Amino acid sequence: xxxxxxxxxxxxxxxxxxxxxxxxxxxxxxxxxxxxxxxxxxxxxxxxxxxxxxxxxxxxxxxxxxxxxxxxxxxxxxxxxxxxxxxxxxxxxxxxxxxxxxxxxxxxxxxxxxxxxxxxxxxxxxxxxxxxxxxxxxxxxxxxxxxxxxxxxxxxxxxxxxxxxxxxxxxxxxxxxxxxxxxxxxxxxxxxxxxxxxxxxxxxxxxxxxxxxxxxxxxxxxxxxxxxxxxxxxxxxxxxxxxxxxxxxxxxxxxxxxxxxxxxxxxxxxxxxxxxxxxxxxxxxxxxxxxxxxx
Numbered sequence: 001x002x003x004x005x006x007x008x009x010x011x012x013x014x015x016x017x018x019x020x021x022x023x024x025x026x027x028x029x030x031x032x033x034x035x036x037x038x039x040x041x042x043x044x045x046x047x048x049x050x051x052x053x054x055x056x057x058x059x060x061x062x063x064x065x066x067x068x069x070x071x072x073x074x075x076x077x078x079x080x081x082x083x084x085x086x087x088x089x090x091x092x093x094x095x096x097x098x099x100x101x102x103x104x105x106x107x108x109x110x111x112x113x114x115x116x117x118x119x120x121x122x123x124x125x126x127x128x129x130x131x132x133x134x135x136x137x138x139x140x141x142x143x144x145x146x147x148x149x150x151x152x153x154x155x156x157x158x159x160x161x162x163x164x165x166x167x168x169x170x171x172x173x174x175x176x177x178x179x180x181x182x183x184x185x186x187x188x189x190x191x192x193x194x195x196x197x198x199x200x201x202x203x204x205x206x207x208x209x210x211x212x213x214x215x216x217x218x219x220x221x222x223x224x225x226x227x228x229x230x231x232x233x234x235x236x237x238x239x240x241x242x243x244x245x246x247x248x249x250x251x252x253x254x255x256x257x258x259x260x261x262x263x264x265x266x267x268x269x270x271x272x273x274x275x276x277x278x279x280x281x282x283x284x285x286x287x288x289x290x291x292x293x294x295x
Contacts, residue, residue: 058269
């Protein structure tokens with residue numbers, strides 16, 4: 001009977017297992033398979049093309065592709081600034097909600113989560129119109145205070161995108177951190193108050209250490225999302241193609257290689273390389289934060 005119950009319980013995971021195999025494992029395996037081939041034209045290029053096994057040549061080309069590696073480095077530098085800022089704001093908002101009553105916190109939580117409910121493309125279009133010097137209110141508002149800013153200038157593109165991503169993702173990260181805060185024993189707060197600890201001391205010494213795991217989780221998710229950034233730069237490129245080139249981010253290069261240049265094999269190799277970079281970055285982040293937690 002115990003074995004039968006186990007099989008019945010495992011049967012509930014079958015839909016997930018099938019989805020994981022067909023939507024993740026098989027596409028990954030097919031991408032690896034495609035990355036090992038190259039298309040070659042026959043004759044003078046007037047005939048058809050044939051796929052020839054090339055081994056790791058596509059990977060070698062990707063690792064020596066200055067445009068691809070520069071885009072990875074560009075996004076990594078951006079992530080080193082944007083992710084800490086976003087997580088800091090999310091942490092402050094979560095601490096603010098934790099200090100309120102549950103009823104009031106529930107209202108603010110829904111309000112702060114509204115930007116995350118908006119699709120990323122729609123959010124990008126909204127902010128592009130807000131940034132627009134022709135129809136947006138931010139440029140004339142800046143002139144009132146003596147700021148002559150151009151949100152599409154080369155020096156302002158990354159801050160503009162960073163502001164958009166922070167506005168869109170801060171609510172989601174805040175909910176995760178706030179949920180972790182709800183698991184902190186309230187007796188610790190009362191004991192700290194009896195000992196004369198201020199609310200800021202309680203937050204720094206008790207609350208933040210307890211939500212370290214949630215911060216690590218949101219940090220890893222943000223790293224994965226950041227290195228795959230595509231929608232926002234692609235939409236910005238329609239407005240300012242001189243600033244945002246077609247090799248601005250790694251995903252934009254992969255997209256152009258696959259759908260514009262028709263080089264699917266090389267695009268597959270770049271996709272696998274980007275997945276490896278994501279895995280290494282997430283692993284290093286986890287190891288570093290785990291060591292800090294153990295210390």
